[in-house]
Amino acid sequence: MAITRIESIKSKLKQSLDYIMNPDKTDGKLLVTGGNCAPEVAYWEFKMTQETCNFVIGDRATKSKNLGYHMIQSFDKKDKITPEEAHSIGIELAEKFIGSNHEYVVTTHIDKGHIHNHIIFNAYSYSTYRKFNCHKNVFKEIRVISDELCKENGLSIVEEPKGKGKHYKEWLENKKGTSWKSYIKDTLDELIDKVNSFDELKTEMINRGFEINIAEDIAVKAPNQQRFCSGKTLGDKYTVESIIKRINDKKIDKKEAY
Template identity: 30%
Template sequence: MVAIKPPKQIKTPSNLKIAVRYILNEAKTLVKGDKETDMDFPLVYHNGEMHLKLVSGHGIEDVSVADEEMVMTKLAAAFKKGDDDLKELSSGKQVLAHHIIQSFSPDDNLTPEQVHEIGRCTMMELTGGDYEFIIATHSDKQHLHNHFILSTTNTATLKKLRWQKNPLKNLRAISDKHAAKYGAKIIEPTMKNSYTKYSAWRRQNNYRYEIKQRLDFLLKQSTSIEDFKQRAQALDLQIDFSGKFVKYQLTDQPQKRRVRDDTLSKKGRYSLEQIKNRVEKNQLVLDVSEIKERYQEERAQANNDFELKIAVAAWQVEQESKQGIYIQMDYGALNSGTILVPAHKVDKTEEGHYTIYIKEKDYFYFLNPDQSQKNRYMMGTTVARQLAKQNGEVLVTKNPHISSMRELIKEYNFLVEHGVTDGTQFQ
């Protein structure tokens, strides 16, 4: 949704001053208007007109000298630690601050003031208000973007922020949440792809996925290469064995380019040699006239399969965005926050409630708005059980191994009914 690159490290007071001056540049931060806003932006008279300067800070008295105020905080921290030589400030090896850029798409249709507010909310949630930072919203390019200078010294404990993988992951997740809340990329107040729509799209437009489903079915229902090609034609799958790689193309869908076998399986499962070895083991297969109907029956059953299904009440959803729904969640004692369930795992009911379809090993990123250090991943099983506990709904489960076993039993019965009780295919 919102682009955030890894932050640039600032290691000297002189570079900190340069960074502050750069992001506060009036040529980049001024927007026309003198209207009142929730933020107390400075008013600047420029070219005969009144402008807002989209800059603000937290823990900073005067943003124009933010670098000096941040250095003063670091001096206090140094004296507390007994660092009389002020090595952090003079060595050039310690990270004094981070320069972060948060970029928005031109299609978001947000005002500069809204972009600034998204940035402020993002940084406050990430830091818990315990670190000094300044924000400047730049409107000099086609896309709006925020610049942050974040000091690494905690103003409460005077300890240092260690920026590793987790803070960046937290920052991006928090940024997306607030961007969705304030309207980024939300054209309509509905999710882009529901579970039902996504399942249909994947069947119709993800050509590699559909080709592999048809090939896996044909591998069990062919006895030779020629038989394989004939049955593939019945399933609207064109096969070209003439080159180094086997090439596949769906004839019942608008697939423009043929797909090579090595892009479908790294292990060569759909190569000419492996197809030949596999189909020669089959003794009994369906009649060609039955192929298409039986395949469609199997796919219909598979497409309706899932592992965990749970109803979610409207009151459990903090916000709905084009990307999905943010659900209120508890994760252990005194740890409350939200998770994003992607739109392709959600169906919305006519009554305004939701049904989510997830797998046990799906991962969801838990966001604690008050203590970002508690952000972490939750597994699908934990999410489903927690939701069912919160709203009293019945958790519907399907074991994928049971589905596979049912398919094996069906194939076993087919062979036995036709007198095949030994051989490679039976085994």
């Protein structure tokens, strides 16, 4: 079973690309592939396309603040998929969904308990000079392609949820009970690697559509989630104190590296 999601990138595009291409997460960058661009210079190719679009169509290219989009495809441990198989499926997903209209980078992360793909693609199209239209059915389109690829590769899928109007992730939460927590934890882990302060982390979470409450501790609610999850229920690593320590420890490690 593969679970997919898509998020917009409104800032820190370079940091997002650096994060998904981290050699420690991608087997020394062996699990990194570029589509319509070279991964090593993907950020600059994204920027060149953005500037070209702005020049060609002017203000119409700046109405949306999105610089790119970040797709995540997570595989179930029970499927026992190899990193190479997961990466191949991620590439096929990108080719089918994005095609030749946008630059993109596909990576496979193997540093956690579950193998998962990251796909970042340019919001601007180098072929049409227009920005990607992230309409309400985009999530479903990605899931349909992902499910087809899983079937072709002998992997399990989530059957279509019954009931009209119910969000797919909401249905998963009701069925599995833990998917919202995993989603929040994965997002926090990703951002802790990028940001330099707790306030910056809160801003980035809000930009992605999360709601944040700070009382005795942090409480987070994902887009379309009905209830907040407190840091304590997410685990010891996700209290305010622990998050701040992780951010500070990361900064110390970077300084020592130099």
